[in-house]
Amino acid sequence: MKLIYERSQAGRRGLGIPKPDLPVPELPASLRRAEPPRLPELAEPEVLRHFTELSTRNFGIDTGFYPLGSCTMKYNPRINERLVGLPGFANLHPLVEDDAAQGALELEWELQEILREVTGLDAVSLQPAAGSQGELTGLMLFRAYFQDKGEDEQRRKIVIPDTAHGTNPASVTMAGYELTPVKTDPRGNIDVEDLRGKVDEHTAGLMLTNPSTLGLFDENIEEIRDIFHGVGALMYYDGANLNAVCGISRPGDMGFDVVHINLHKTFSQPHGGGGPGGGPIAVRASLEPFLPVPVVARDGGRFRLDYDRPKSIGKVRAFSGPFGVFVRSYAFIRSYGPALREMSEVAVLNANYMLARLKDAYDLPFDRLCMHEFVLSTRSLKREHGVSALDVAKRLMDYGFHPPTVYFPLIVPEALMIEPTESEAKETLDRFIDAMLAIAQEAAEEPELLHDAPHERPVRRLDEVRAAKNPIVRFRFDDHPTEQGSGDRQLEAQKGA
Amino acid sequence: MSTESYPEDLLYHPEHDWARIDGDEAVLGITWHAQDALGELVHYEPPNVGASVGKDASYGEVESVKAVSDLISPLSGEVIEVNQQVIDAPETANDDPYGDGWLIRVRMTQPDEQSQLLSAADYQRVVESE
Numbered sequence: 023m024k025l026i027y028e029r030s031q032a033g034r035r036g037l038g039i040p041k042p043d044l045p046v047p048e049l050p051a052s053l054r055r056a057e058p059p060r061l062p063e064l065a066e067p068e069v070l071r072h073f074t075e076l077s078t079r080n081f082g083i084d085t086g087f088y089p090l091g092s093c094t095m096k097y098n099p100r101i102n103e104r105l106v107g108l109p110g111f112a113n114l115h116p117l118v119e120d121d122a123a124q125g126a127l128e129l130e131w132e133l134q135e136i137l138r139e140v141t142g143l144d145a146v147s148l149q150p151a152a153g154s155q156g157e158l159t160g161l162m163l164f165r166a167y168f169q170d171k172g173e174d175e176q177r178r179k180i181v182i183p184d185t186a187h188g189t190n191p192a193s194v195t196m197a198g199y200e201l202t203p204v205k206t207d208p209r210g211n212i213d214v215e216d217l218r219g220k221v222d223e224h225t226a227g228l229m230l231t232n233p234s235t236l237g238l239f240d241e242n243i244e245e246i247r248d249i250f251h252g253v254g255a256l257m258y259y260d261g262a263n264l265n266a267v268c269g270i271s272r273p274g275d276m277g278f279d280v281v282h283i284n285l286h287k288t289f290s291q292p293h294g295g296g297g298p299g300g301g302p303i304a305v306r307a308s309l310e311p312f313l314p315v316p317v318v319a320r321d322g323g324r325f326r327l328d329y330d331r332p333k334s335i336g337k338v339r340a341f342s343g344p345f346g347v348f349v350r351s352y353a354f355i356r357s358y359g360p361a362l363r364e365m366s367e368v369a370v371l372n373a374n375y376m377l378a379r380l381k382d383a384y385d386l387p388f389d390r391l392c393m394h395e396f397v398l399s400t401r402s403l404k405r406e407h408g409v410s411a412l413d414v415a416k417r418l419m420d421y422g423f424h425p426p427t428v429y430f431p432l433i434v435p436e437a438l439m440i441e442p443t444e445s446e447a448k449e450t451l452d453r454f455i456d457a458m459l460a461i462a463q464e465a466a467e468e469p470e471l472l473h474d475a476p477h478e479r480p481v482r483r484l485d486e487v488r489a490a491k492n493p494i495v496r497f498r499f500d501d502h503p504t505e506q507g508s509g510d511r512q513l514e515a516q517k518g519a
Numbered sequence: 520m521s522t523e524s525y526p527e528d529l530l531y532h533p534e535h536d537w538a539r540i541d542g543d544e545a546v547l548g549i550t551w552h553a554q555d556a557l558g559e560l561v562h563y564e565p566p567n568v569g570a571s572v573g574k575d576a577s578y579g580e581v582e583s584v585k586a587v588s589d590l591i592s593p594l595s596g597e598v599i600e601v602n603q604q605v606i607d608a609p610e611t612a613n614d615d616p617y618g619d620g621w622l623i624r625v626r627m628t629q630p631d632e633q634s635q636l637l638s639a640a641d642y643q644r645v646v647e648s649e
Contacts, residue, residue, distance in 0.1 A: 432586055
């Protein structure tokens with residue numbers, strides 16, 4: 023389809039501005055434009071059709087199944103949007119006095135309490151804007167905690183398994199720690215023998231996603247806890263996969279000291295377009311004094327933003343955090359009420375149903391019951407028919423599905439990481455499974471069909487290397503001399519308007 | 520893209536890196552399997568000349584459209600040259616991983632470490648078991 027600049031016609035207007043009926047003062051020449059701004063020139067119906075057509079090229083959870091592993095693309099209930107649009111929330115100014123924002127503060131405080139319960143920990147900061155910032159904040163708390171104990175210089179190492187999200191090692195580096203990678207054992211757990219040799223009095227802690235990015239719950243978590251706590255080190259829980267365990271098991275009970283919660287994953291926010299997200303952290307009481315400020319506190323029946331925390335690491339974000347995200351997640355959690363556990367149970371059930379139907383057609387690197395997601399591999403399809411995970415993902419688009427995550431986690435070659443979430447009905451899961459089975463068949467019979475996929479989408483297979491090396495992200499007028507009238511003609515047209 | 524091969528005259532590290540010994544110096548690069556698994560490279564982040572690299576430690580990064588991957592050094596040494604051709608055109612490491620696609624040249628500080636590296640046949644078994 024055409025870009026809006028390519029639809030532009032010199033002199034065309036969407037509205038007429040009334041002629042001034044007062045004398046127009048002469049603007050100083052230095053403030054006047056020499057040339058008119060290069061804006062697209064269209065009538066209103068053309069603009070409307072352009073953007074309506076663009077909107078149909080989008081794919082989201084509202085258009086179809088979106089099993090993007092690790093991203094928890096669940097349905098976002100519309101009631102969340104209605105509540106966040108209430109004038110008392112939507113029009114609230116962040117600098118308003120606490121007394122004029124009691125309802126909003128109460129909502130934040132209650133959300134903190136819920137997250138304490140879900141994580142099994144003692145105190146919460148809602149500030150971090152996303153999981154990655156939650157990680158960095160959590161590691162800064164580690165440092166503040168060890169500084170307070172006089173052990174910061176001694177404890178330099180953070181242990182991370184080779185299945186971790188890429189943000190984990192990035193956060194370690196940003197926080198000024200050194201990375202100690204640990205391997206995965208044949209069942210998909212942390213290799214405890216490898217781990218033992220790597221944890222000592224120089225270790226500050228562990229960062230672990232549990233269930234891991236393989237969709238597997240670490241069977242040795244208690245032993246791992248003893249190893250770290252045994253040397254006085256801390257444990258960080260990457261809450262990316264919290265959707266698997268809500269109301270069933272709690273990171274605090276597993277021994278974790280800091281947890282981040284991806285509100286936009288587990289507790290529903292529209293997050294396909296890069297935000298806004300929410301990455302609150304929950305911590306054990308021993309780390310509470312170091313939490314970012316402000317924390318929402320309750321004195322009897324009154325709520326206030328508490329800045330009086332002398333040991334706090336400070337602010338990590340403006341004001342108290344992404345407030346609209348809090349309202350949506352609070353609404354989502356309260357819609358479930360005490361049945362929140364069912365959310366995780368159905369997410370895990372859906373994933374296991376899909377896994378059971380798919381595991382004969384694709385390679386399964388770790389043959390266990392999965393949690394809320396699972397990782398298949400197209401290794402055999404690649405060896406036998408030259409069909410890669412990317413080919414399968416692209417072909418799925420022809421069947422009307424968003425592809426799963428591919429090539430992650432890195433320890434599984436040709437990985438396809440599938441997360442259905444609890445939102446989907448069995449018929450949808452079956453349609454996706456049938457498509458995956460049909461594609462495995464196509465790979466054997468007609469591999470070219472997959473190499474060239476997608477065939478029926480507005481955009482065919484992208485040249486990803488060229489897109490990475492030479493991205494074209496803006497319209498260059500010099501490359502399109504004919505689409506816009508010359509500067510003079512535009513200026514004439516604007517003067518005449 | 521090149522075809523799969525593991526030259527006999529190189530030493531290999533199980534993290535898919537190779538070393539070509541040249542007196543007290545060594546030329547390092549990534550194996551055919553590594554470049555195949557990553558796909559076409561779009562960026563090479565080399566170390567500085569003069570930097571020291573440690574055996575089994577990362578000395579730089581390569582990036583493809585799939586992933587960013589650490590470059591693991593098979594040997595300890597001091598960097599004496601980086602391959603500008605791969606910086607300018609990272610796909611050189613795909614096209615010719617053992618020739619023009621080499622990554623750094625080091626002066627070895629622990630030449631004995633060579634004995635811990637794998638032969639082409641042993642490395643090929645590592646690849647097949649993955």
